[in-house]
Amino acid sequence: MSDLVSREAGTVAVRASALSKSFRMHLQGGLELPVVEGASFEVHAGECVVLGGPSGAGKSSILKMLYGNYAATGGEILIRHGEAMVDLVAASPRLVLAIRRETLGYVSQFLRTVPRVAAIDVVAEPLVARGIDAATARERAARTLERLNLPQRLWQLPPATFSGGEQQRVNIARGFITDHPVLLLDEPTASLDAANRRVVIEMIAQKKAQGVAQIGIFHDEEVREAVADRIIDVRGFGPARAA
């Protein structure tokens, strides 16, 4: 029911206002390192927004703040969580965890592997965490891995020893398998070949059609062109300008 509300095209899914981030480096005598200042934007359901700008402009920091992985120094991030708009910056750790479980998905650049867990279970885990039974979750994990052309002989192996591209596909499968209404994508195609890049482009398009709001960083121009509805140039939020 709540999903219907959030996925009506045009509904605001994420709204960042006056978001800022600076690192205080206590080991360097308290050096203050501002990276983002006054970032304000909206992302709607069914839309894929790409954060653009050169390296070091703060794209990754913004994405990490949107996930609650970095603590914002100022501003707010409202996320439609169920029926309500919740401020992620002020949310308690438990609320952040609940938002991640139900609303906010994340595909990181690198897979943080867990020893001994088979690739298929790594992929199925977010579904199991949301209360789906293990057999169904594995079945869906298998279909997703198949779609990403990960050889079946690898499914039962822990991904620690996989190549970069194979790990990335496990990571993408894990991120895309749920039906989170908001998805954050941190260079998901960086180490993929052309064929698999196209699969990911398809998957992003499919998520859009399902009404998922997506915010991503893509260095690959071809992918960016293919998926972006809008590009937000984060240079506009650079501290230099604000200073």
Place this chain on the structure above:
Amino acid sequence: MTMLDETPLLSVAGLSRYYGERVGCRDVSFEVYPGEVLAIVGESGSGKTTLLNCISTRLEPSAGSVSYRMRDGESRDLYRMSEAERRLLMRTDWGFVHQNPADGLRMTVSAGANVGERLMAVGERHYGRIRDTATHWLSRVEIAADRIDDQPRAFSGGMRQRLQIARNLVTGPRLVFMDEPTGGLDVSVQARLLDLLRGLVNDLGLAAIVVTHDLAVARLLSHRMIVMKDGRVVEEGLTDRVLDDPQAPYTQLLVSSILQV
């Protein structure tokens, strides 16, 4: 949507413990909710073990309160309960995994009896059922069924630690305390144990409080973490946030001190 208004399983308020003039831990407050894993990290001497002992009724605090929500839903102050009630709690609704398995196991009785002891303590009087349950739990912690009559003296360090975990989980506790559960184990054995713990915590919906100086253990097992220094909490929050974007000077030092492999 998750209900966030549920009451905590354990709440700690203003907890302090002094050893004469010296401070063990000072003014610590936090809450643990059902199914949540909390890591308490810090270097040795930071007060994390004192804190663990105070919240698990093993050491009386100098000030503050610790309350626990009993199975009947009522929250009780641990230090206002009778000793009999506290001990009953410790062997039914709680588990305690010691760093050194010899502290948590009976080394001279068989693995089966080690696992079965808690059942017998709560009145189970059917040998066959006790043995079946023990066999089941040994398999959950990956100990072969034919080792059930061996004493833990004959087990490796990793097996002993897994046996200790089985012994604690057999009564279906809701809260487990762990003191450096992977300390003193080889890295490969550590990985296996962590993976096992992670699986059990997820499957059983256990709440756990894990004391560790190993940030990798905290990252793998915990949802939230508390960083302690000199008996005080210097930082707390979501585990990945604390580790990826540490705010307090000490946490930054701790995180930057990890050796990269």
Place this chain on the structure above:
Amino acid sequence: MSAATALGEDLATYNFAYLDEQTKRMIRRAILKAIAIPGYQVPFASREMPMPYGWGTGGVQVTASILGPQDVLKVIDQGADDTTNAVSIRAFFQKVASVAVTTKTREATIIQTRHRIPEEKLQAGQVLVYQVPIPEPLRFLEPRETETRKMHALEEYGLMHVKLYEDIARHGHIATTYAYPVLVSGRYVMDPSPTPKFDNPKMDMSEALQLFGAGREKRIYAIPPHTRVVSLDFEDHPFEIQTFDEPCALCGAEGVYLDEVILDDRGGRMFVCSDTDHCEDRRAAGHRGSMSPDEAYAGHGKGEGEAAR
């Protein structure tokens, strides 16, 4: 049974039976407390006795404290009246208290025992005094006295079943055959001293008062008459007493506890009543076993046979 009455009136009973009056008062207080809390181990200030620890110093102190000039004393060791320990203790009390002694169970008012309960049912008014080497049933699994006391106080007796579990796991059945733990009056787990478990049912609802004295360990405990005494067990491995394939070779008795007596070095042996008084009674009544000597028999010479454990 009661000792000196009014002080000074009868000098013969002042400091009667070896112990001084202060000591007896202290021990009697411990006994009264023990009777009031069945199965609970009451600490007492055990005295040095003129015999080594392990020879029944606890039982002797209890007996000396309850003994009066009118009492009739019987002492048995492993069921026999004529073994060293029994003979010595009987002689001791004859010397220090000049009391009448007997080997007949039914004639005795006080029976001090090591390792057996007489076969003949005890009567109201009789007192059975046990010599106890180790009073703490939890000792072998939990060596800390502070902890075992706490376990008794809080009725944490899971550990007792751990011991029985280990028995079954190792031997397929509960292999504990003596000092078999019992639950007294639904509250305290108690060590019945190293009597064979065969005797455990006799403790239950006994007409007689049962007192236990541990001299080295300085503990006294008691089972008052008509008290429930239940042997611990598992539902699927219930408590059972020993059974013997053959009757007593001398008196033909069945359903009694038998000792094995080695006859020669070629494997010859016989099984005879451990309770010598009971055996003699039966033979006097004309009962005979498979190896009974003829009419000229004058008591079977026992004393070498430790009870089969």
